[in-house]
Amino acid sequence: MLYNEPHPLEVKILTKRFGLPNSASIDTFLATEGYKGFEKALTMTPDAIINEVKASGLRGRGGAGFSTGMKWSFLPRNSPKPKYIMVNADESEPGTCKDRLLIEYDPHSLIEGMLIAALAAGSNLGYIYIRGEYRYLIDIMDRAIVEARERGFLGNNIKGSEFSFDCHTHSGAGAYECGEESALLESFEGKRGIPRIRPPFPAVAGAYQCPTVLNNVETFCSAPPILLMGAQAYAGLGTPKNGGTRLFCLSGHINKPGVYELPMGFPLMRMIEEVGGGMRGGKKLKAVIPGGSSCPVLKADECDVLMDFDSLAAAQSMLGSGGVVVMDEDTCMVKAALRIMRFYAHESCGWCIPCREGTTWLKKLLTRFHEGMGQRSDIILIGDLAKNMLGRTFCPLGDAAALPTISIVEKFTEEFEAHLEGRPCPYEHASQLVRA
């Protein structure tokens, strides 16, 4: 059963099997062009595969938006070390729930994506690092891997070729930080989930210090359609430099929240009004987090924007992981900032000082402020503290905590002022969506 009804505006490339009966089974998969992209890749050279992915304009779906083809090309293929394919299925960004559906409904497309990456990288072994809370997905994935082995898509000399590949699942233990690629590798190797000093990047020294292709689930799942439909056709779905479609996770105060596959560069307002069925209860839009909780928020009047990496960067926010969180006029932005900071304070790994102390003290400060005990100087302090984290932390988690905070305190200063002088939160009995 699907979590949400599909929408006619959707372009179903990655989600084309969502809703099919037994969509996770290999029979359904094979009946719907499954492993065809891989079979095409088998006939291609590694460079041709990489060039095809480059030409498709595919950019990393985990959040950073780095060109996937470029990332694959950095791998030293002539290294004598084994090469690994590593799937980042540690989806933990608040507001994001797409990788989960991809694995739940279409696990074989992930395997196919890994196979294509393995051909490009000259790898024989892959791992799928799955977020600990997604326990049930591990069972689905494991079943799919067994099926793929039984049908000869994993194992030695796949489909009579020289190429051998196998993959395994690996459970995370519930740390947001392990979604950061180097922390994921540390955790995968059985160590404490803290990021590594980079360079070297995983392409050169990843799992067990060996060259590693490390991408998000959605990124890997995008590879088969690219090979199948051709780079040009795939790229043409989106905007320039932002090829293809994207799974957007619409949540918040809208009528039809859910995961929708839309072309890159789809207008945000149409996403809210048409795909999401408009604001819940006819309320007015106040703000949108466009790409997961680590992105700067957009005010209602800034929401006339196209949803691709470059347009959002121009709007001084980020497309991130595609988690679109819509907030209506009853939302207390102080509470929203607090809720976000509570998350980051809880998830900070504790490695570096600015993030470890910054998130915790901001949480304390915002808690006090929201309770009406704030002072005018605290408003400056909140922004100041966040800026002291920004760009100074070991990994992007500090930035992820700082960016939304800075944007909220700067764009909604008047809401902070409304909490001053012991006044109760003006929104306390309104929307309960954002619970601090």
Place this chain on the structure above:
Amino acid sequence: MADLVKFTIDGIAIEAAPGTLVIDAAKRAGIEIPSFCYHEDYSLQAACRMCLVEVEKMPKLQTACTLPVAEGMVVRAGTQQIATARKYTLEFLLANHPLDCPVCDKGGECELQDMAFRYGAGESRYTETKLHVDEAQWSPVVFFDAPRCILCFRCVRVCNEGMGVGALGVVNRGAVSEIAPNKGDHLECDECGMCVDICPVGALTSGTYRYKTRPWEMEHVGTICTHCSNGCKTTLGVRNDQIIRGNNRDRSGINGEFLCIKGRYGFDFYDHPERLQSPLLRTNGKLEPVSWSVALNAAATKFKDVKARGGRFGVIGSNHTTNEENFYLQKFARQGLGTNNIDHHRTGDVVTLLDSLSGTTGKLAASEDFYTKKAVLILGADLSIEQPFLAFQIRANKRHNNASVYVVTEKPVREDKIASASVRAEASGQLAAVENWRGALSGQTELLIAFGDSIKGDAVRELVAFGSSLGFPVSYCCLLDYSNSRGAVDMGLIPDLLPGFHAAEAGGMTAPEMLASPDLDVLWVVGANPLSDAPLASTSAFVVVQDMFLTDTAMRADIVFPASSAYEKTGTVTNVCGEVQRLKRANSTMGTKPDLEIMGLLGKEMGLAPVLGPWLPDTVFEEIRKTVRGYNVPLPVISTGGAAQTAPVNGRIPVANRPELIRSAHDTLFTSGTLGRYSKMLNSVIEKSDAEKSLQH
């Protein structure tokens, strides 16, 4: 060598070798880039973010501790942006840090204090409550005060990488991350205190030192540890004639930052309640306190009497007393008493090694070599346990220089973990095991061989022959037990060897022979405890003992002189590598005298002063430098607290050595011969089994 890289920091042109980190290059150029987590010996962390610098063409601030220098790089560390970044990083650190500096042990030598003073803000903008966690005691020597911890992870690294123990880790996440010991609530480790020493703040504090004093109230005396043979410098903090702590914070010794539990905490024997503070004379079968003059007179009278009637003397010296004392003792015995019956507890076959190396130079390893040689072979010794500093050097060598380590031991040892090859062999099979590696070793270009007491006599000659046949430079270290074991051999505390390995004209009794001799008239024991494991056959022997405690031997004595400890006198000692270092007097214990003075007074009482000469350490050392082969070491090095390796004896040693008498005590990290019994700290950390614990109650 590769060309130097040219770059600038704050406009100052700097050159550095490729691969140098900006933080190190800046330091060498006299530019301070502050940091907490960076430590040049251990892995990089980039966690504290104090060393952020601006680099041209890089959008974000960079950590100077992870950034290698590059040609033409333009670094700025003195800008307003950097000043602000440092100030706010410190603000973050101090946000949770208790401001208990007035009672904190670290106050006055705390890096966080210094940094806050130099780079920080005067006031905090935070008004929220600080996190509090109660203090915990992890071992008798390590306390942890979590709120003070800034999580620089230096302790974790020094324990894991430096010591090879890995007893510390991190638990929890985010602001409640905490350093934690390996056994949940307590440590099971070497108890070396390296974590306490390396802690930049007062989070880890020493069980012996805490709340005793402030650093500026102590006098800091750099002397040499009196326990094992490695000869580490320990800087004793002394207040009101009491030693309060030992450490090596200025890293001025051969041991750099290293100290084990013995050097750091094992000084506490000096004020043990059983410390002798008055001469004792056996009166009516009981040892009774008497004055120095009575005791000296009684001993001198007896010595003169026995000498006059041609009686048999036996003299046993110490592995802990200074070169001057050992030299003076053998002179006293040979020239004053006319006997070659002089010996000590021999712990390694230095004599055969020197004889085998006759005609060669540069074959004796210095302690530095354990860090620099490309390959090290450990033969028959549990190095981490018995020679902790040498083992530390080898670990650092492996870490920094990727040295090859080979291990041949009877039982598994810590070095196995870093070894290229390791094998188990009984003492008799160890040489054969080494011979098997001839092929594996052939790829090396140099080798250091450290061997324990399983290799002695002909085995040493075979080992040297093996080394010589390898075709590349091989150096050797004969492992010994105690702080001046080497000096005792060099100074001729052996019947047939005079100082400097000259043959004595006539032989004499060895220590076991003295104890077994039924007609021994006098046994004079200086700082040793031979009766702890062998009885004295002669029931009529008159026993004179100089010691700090009423040892098994002292209890049998007729006269006991209370001796000063190594920390209460000056003089020189020679470590396992033949490096001479000077002891500096740290404190004094009332009623005791240095062994040299006791011998001098005894000689004077006997009318031997003209023969023996003055008993001033400096004068005796001058005589040693002039007369003992190899000891003409540069005085400026010694007197400024440095170590000078003695030049080896380069010629055959014409005596029949007695390798069967060589027997190492194989002391562990927590034992130190008889001396170790009197250190409360050493005894307190020994993990007792449940059975042992129940026996105590």
